[in-house]
Amino acid sequence: MRRPRKPLALASAALLPALALAPACRSGLDEPAPLPALDEAYFRCRVQPVLTKSCGAFACHGDARRYFHMFARSRLRLGGTEEQRNGLMRDQERAFNFDAARAMVSVDEPDESLLLRKPLETSAGGYYHGAVPLGSSNIFPNKDDPDYKTLAAWASGAKEDPACVEPGSDL
Amino acid sequence: MQLKGALIAGISAASLVALTARAQPVATVDARAGIYLDSDHTTIVTTTAAASGTIKDRVTISGRYLADIVTSASVDVVSAATAKFEETRHEASGSVAYADGTTTGSLGYVFSIENDWTSHSINGGASRDFYDHQLTASLGGSLTFNAVGRSGDENFARDLTQGSVALGASVVPSKNDLVNVTYTFMVLSGYQASPYRFVYFKSPAVTALTAGNPETDPEGRIRHALGARWNRHVFSESAIRSQARVYLDDWGVISGTLGVEYVVGFGPVDAAVFARGYGQRAATFYEATYEERRRYMTADRELSTFVDAFGGVRVGYRGHFTKVIQEFRAELKAEAFVFHYFDYPLLVDRTGFTLETGLGASF
Numbered sequence: 001m002r003r004p005r006k007p008l009a010l011a012s013a014a015l016l017p018a019l020a021l022a023p024a025c026r027s028g029l030d031e032p033a034p035l036p037a038l039d040e041a042y043f044r045c046r047v048q049p050v051l052t053k054s055c056g057a058f059a060c061h062g063d064a065r066r067y068f069h070m071f072a073r074s075r076l077r078l079g080g081t082e083e084q085r086n087g088l089m090r091d092q093e094r095a096f097n098f099d100a101a102r103a104m105v106s107v108d109e110p111d112e113s114l115l116l117r118k119p120l121e122t123s124a125g126g127y128y129h130g131a132v133p134l135g136s137s138n139i140f141p142n143k144d145d146p147d148y149k150t151l152a153a154w155a156s157g158a159k160e161d162p163a164c165v166e167p168g169s170d171l
Numbered sequence: 172m173q174l175k176g177a178l179i180a181g182i183s184a185a186s187l188v189a190l191t192a193r194a195q196p197v198a199t200v201d202a203r204a205g206i207y208l209d210s211d212h213t214t215i216v217t218t219t220a221a222a223s224g225t226i227k228d229r230v231t232i233s234g235r236y237l238a239d240i241v242t243s244a245s246v247d248v249v250s251a252a253t254a255k256f257e258e259t260r261h262e263a264s265g266s267v268a269y270a271d272g273t274t275t276g277s278l279g280y281v282f283s284i285e286n287d288w289t290s291h292s293i294n295g296g297a298s299r300d301f302y303d304h305q306l307t308a309s310l311g312g313s314l315t316f317n318a319v320g321r322s323g324d325e326n327f328a329r330d331l332t333q334g335s336v337a338l339g340a341s342v343v344p345s346k347n348d349l350v351n352v353t354y355t356f357m358v359l360s361g362y363q364a365s366p367y368r369f370v371y372f373k374s375p376a377v378t379a380l381t382a383g384n385p386e387t388d389p390e391g392r393i394r395h396a397l398g399a400r401w402n403r404h405v406f407s408e409s410a411i412r413s414q415a416r417v418y419l420d421d422w423g424v425i426s427g428t429l430g431v432e433y434v435v436g437f438g439p440v441d442a443a444v445f446a447r448g449y450g451q452r453a454a455t456f457y458e459a460t461y462e463e464r465r466r467y468m469t470a471d472r473e474l475s476t477f478v479d480a481f482g483g484v485r486v487g488y489r490g491h492f493t494k495v496i497q498e499f500r501a502e503l504k505a506e507a508f509v510f511h512y513f514d515y516p517l518l519v520d521r522t523g524f525t526l527e528t529g530l531g532a533s534f
Contacts, residue, residue, distance in 0.1 A: 026389055026421040029456040033466040035375065067369035067383025078380075095376030103372075103384045103464065114385060117326070128324035130253070 035102040042153075042160035043098050048072075049167045050147045051101065054119065054139045068104060068114075070097045073168055089168075110155040120148065198224045201500070201531035209523030212244040212255075217527075230269055237262040239285075246517040247472060248367055256322070260285035266294075273300045287320040287366075296337075309339040309353075321366040329362030347404040357394040364388040370468040372461035381460055386469050394420040398428075409435040414447075423455030424474065439490040446482040459514050472515045479510040483525075492532075500531040 056062040056072040063069055064076060071078055071093035074086045078093050104115040111117075119139035120126030129138050140148040200222045207215040216239070223233035239262075244255040266279030274297070281292040296311030314334045321327035339353035364386040371381035398416035405411055416428040430447035454474040456467040483506030492499050510521040 024421070025423045025455050026391070026393075029389070029423065029454075029467055031466040033464050035464055067371075069383075078377075092377045096374050096380050096382070099374040099376050100382040103382050122325060125326055127327055128321055 035099055036105050036107040038102055038105065038107075038154060038157065039159040040098055041162045041164050042158050043101065044094060045160050045164035045166045046150050047101065047154050048094070048097060050150055051097070052168075054147060068100060070100055072097075089166075105155045107155075110152065113155050116148070116151055116155060198222070198534045199531060200534075201529060203527060203529040205525060205527035207523065207525045209521055211246060211518060211521050211523075213523075214242045216240045229271055230267065232265075232267050234265045235263070237264075253367070258286050258322070260288075273304075274298070281315075287322045288317065289320075290315055290317040292316070298339075305343050307339075307341040309337075309341070311337040311339070317361070319362050319366070324366075327366055329366075331359065331361035331363060333357060333359040349402040351400045353398050355394075355396040355398075357396075359392040359394070361390060363390065363392060364469065365471065368470050370461060370470045372464045372468065375463070384464060384468060386471070387467050388469055388471075389422065389467055392420055392422055394418070408437070409433065412445075422474070424451060424453070426451035439488055441487050441489075443485040443487075444483075445485065446480070448478070448480045450478045452476055453514065457514075459516055472512055472518065475515045476513040477510055477515070478513075479508060481506055481508040483507060495534060496532050498533040500529070500533075502529040503527070 051061075051070055052072040052075070056070050056075045058075060060066075061069050062072065062075040069076060071089065073089060077085055077087075078090060078096070080087065101115060104118075105113040114127070117125065117127045118129045120143070121138040121141050122128070124140070124142040126138055126140070143149070143152070201220070203217070203219040205217045207213070207217070217237065219235065219237045221233065221235040223231055225231045237260075239260040240257070241260070242255070242257045248256065260283060262281065262283040264279060264281040266277055268277035269275060276297040277295060279294045281290075281294070283290045283292075292313055292315035294311065294313035296309060298307055298309035300307050312335060315332070317331040317333070319329040319331055335355055335357040337353055337355045339351060341349065341351040343349055366385075368386040369383040370386055372384055374380045374382045396416060396418045398414065400412065400414045402410055402412045410433075412432040412434065414428070414430045418424070418426045418428075426449065428447065428449045430445065432443050432445035434441055434443040453476040454469065456465065457469050457471070457474045457476075459470075459475075461468055483504065485502065485504040487500070487502040489498055489500050491497060504527040505524065506527075507524040508522065512519055512521075
C-alpha cells in the first residue's frame with residue numbers, strides 16, 4: 001500500500017525558510033588597511049638602530065624566512081656580494097624595514113603591538129618570544145628599558161626631525 | 172579544526188539524541204583507538220573510552236573521555252622559529268538522555284583542554300515522532316565558550332563564543348527508505364584567527380618584497396549548513412547510505428559534500444565501502460599573498476579553495492556472548508584521503524590515511 005506523502009511534504013516545507021536565510025557576505029571583507037602612518041624619520045634615526053642591535057642577528061630576524069625580517073649592515077642585505085654586506089643601507093632596505101615594522105604596530109592600541117609585546121619579558125606583560133630559550137631573558141626586561149621606550153614612543157606617534165642623521169650612516 | 176569540529180557536533184546533536192534513545196541494554200562500554208597520518212608531516216593518535224548506563228529503559232547517562240596526541244611539522248605551523256610541535260588534547264563529556272519511544276530529550280556537557288585552547292560546551296536536543304513514527308522532528312543546539320591561548324604564552328588570551336541550532340526532520344517514505352534533512356545555523360563571535368599564523372603582503376615601498384602581518388579574521392561569522400541523508404535498503408541484507416550537504420557563510424565560503432556508503436551484512440558481521448567528496452570556494456578575503464595590506468587577511472588553507480576525496484572500508488562485528496554480556500562489538504575502519512589546494516603554494520596536495528579500531532560491549 002502506498003504510504004501517505006504528507007510527512008515528506010511537511011518536511012520539505014519546513015526547510016524552505018532555511019534556504020531563504022542564505023546570507024550575503026559580510027561587508028568590508030576586502031577593505032584595505034594601509035600601514036600605520038608612523039614617522040619615518042623617528043624610525044630611521046631611533047628605531048632602526050634598536051632593531052639592528054637587538055633583533056637583526058642572522059639567527060633571529062635577520063633571516064628572510066621569518067615573517068618579520070629586516071635588513072641591516074653586516075647582516076641580512078637585499079642583494080649584493082659578501083664584500084658589500086657591511087655597506088651603507090640602501091633606500092629600498094630602509095623603506096622595507098619601515099613597512100615591516102609598521103605592520104607589527106597596532107595604532108589603536110599601541111601597547112598591544114607585537115613589536116612591543118614580543119620582545120618584552122613575560123613578567124612585564126610580554127608575549128612568548130622564540131628568542132627567550134636562546135638566552136636567559138627576553139630582549140627587554142621591563143617597560144622601563146630605554147630601547148623599549150623608544151619603540152613604544154614611535155608606536156604612539158613620536159616624531160623626529162626629518163633631517164636627523166641615522167647612526168651608522170657614515171655621514 | 173576546532174570550528175569544523177564544533178559544527179559537526181552541532182549538526183549531530185539531534186541525531187545523537189535519537190541514537191541514545193534506542194539504547195536498550197542497561198550498560199555499555201566502548202573503547203576506540205585511531206591513528207591519522209598525512210603527507211604534511213602530521214600524526215594524530217586518538218584514544219577514546221566511553222560508558223553509558225540506562226535506567227528503567229528511559230534515561231541514559233553517558234560519559235566519554237578522548238585524548239588526541241598531535242605531532243606536527245605541518246607547513247601551516249612551521250616557520251624559521253618553529254620546526255615541530257607535539258601536544259595532547261583531552262576531552263571529557265557527559266550527557267543525560269531521555270527516551271520513551273516517541274519523545275527524546277538530552278542535555279550534555281563537553282570540556283576540552285589543550286596547551287593553547289580550553290572550551291566548555293553545553294548541548295541539548297529533543298525529538299518527537301509523528302504519524303505513527305513516519306516523521307521525526309528534532310531540534311538541537313549547543314553553546315560553546317572557548318578560551319584561546321598561545322603555547323608558552325601566559326599573557327595571550329582571547330575569547331571565542333559559538334552557538335548553534337540544528338533543526339532536523341526524518342521521514343520514512345517507504346519500508347526501504349529513511350530520509351533525514353537537517354539545517355544548522357551557527358553564530359561565532361570572538362577571536363577566530365590563529366595566533367601562530369602570519370600572512371604576507373607586498374611592501375608598498377618595495378613591491379618586490381613581501382612583509383609579514385599577523386593573521387586578522389573578522390570577529391563575527393554566521394554559518395549555514397543544510398544536510399540530507401538517505402538510507403535505502405537494497406537486496407536482502409544490504410543498504411546504501413548516501414549524504415549530501417551544502418554549506419555557506421558570510422565570509423564567502425561555499426561548499427558542497429557528496430558521500431555514499433554501501434553496507435552489506437553477513438550474519439553478525441557487516442562490511443561497508445564508502446566514498447566522500449568535498450569542494451569549497453575560498454573565503455572572500457583569502458589570498459595566498461596580498462597585493463595590498465587589508466583589514467582582514469588569512470593564510471588559513473581551510474579558508475582557501477580546495478577539494479578533497481575520502482574513501483575506505485569498514486568491517487564490524489556484533490555478537491551475543493553470554494547472559495551477562497548481551498552484545499560484543501568490534502570494528503575496524505581504514506580510510507585514505509587526498510586534498511588538492513588550488514591557491515595555497517606551500518602545499519598543493521595532501522594525502523594520508525586513518526586507521527581506527529573499536530571494541531565495545533553491552534551488559
